[in-house]
Amino acid sequence: MQIKLYDLRKNYKHMTQGEVAKYLGITAKTYRDKEKGIYPFTQDEMFALSKLFDLSIDTIFLPRKLHIGSKSKEETK
Template sequence: MQLVLYNLRKNEKHVTQEEIANYLGISANAYRAKEKGVREFSQDEMFALSRYFGKTMDEIFLPRKYQIGTKM
């Protein structure tokens, strides 16, 4: 599951999965599958989400143990 993305969506932007899906131009079901980790986001979708949330793609999508400044 994309926990960082989930938390950004729910706690910072307070938007629904459907609203993000519309922003990306995909179905709500497709977005749900991607947020759950069942399907992967395309590079274009990752870039769009990083702009939407004002975060780098690494901050959203890079596994926590590989992020700079994170102790393993």
């Protein structure tokens, strides 16, 4: 889950998932799934969110290898 993104959306911008989805030009369901970490954000979406929140991309997003629940079997040994 993109916890930082959730916090920025809810507490900084006071936006709904639907509002952010509309800003990105995607459906609310697609945005919800991306915020949950089910699907990755595209590079264009990451840049757009960076602009929306006035923060650098690396401040908002973690590298995939650091996402919760994304470790491969080899990494857990």
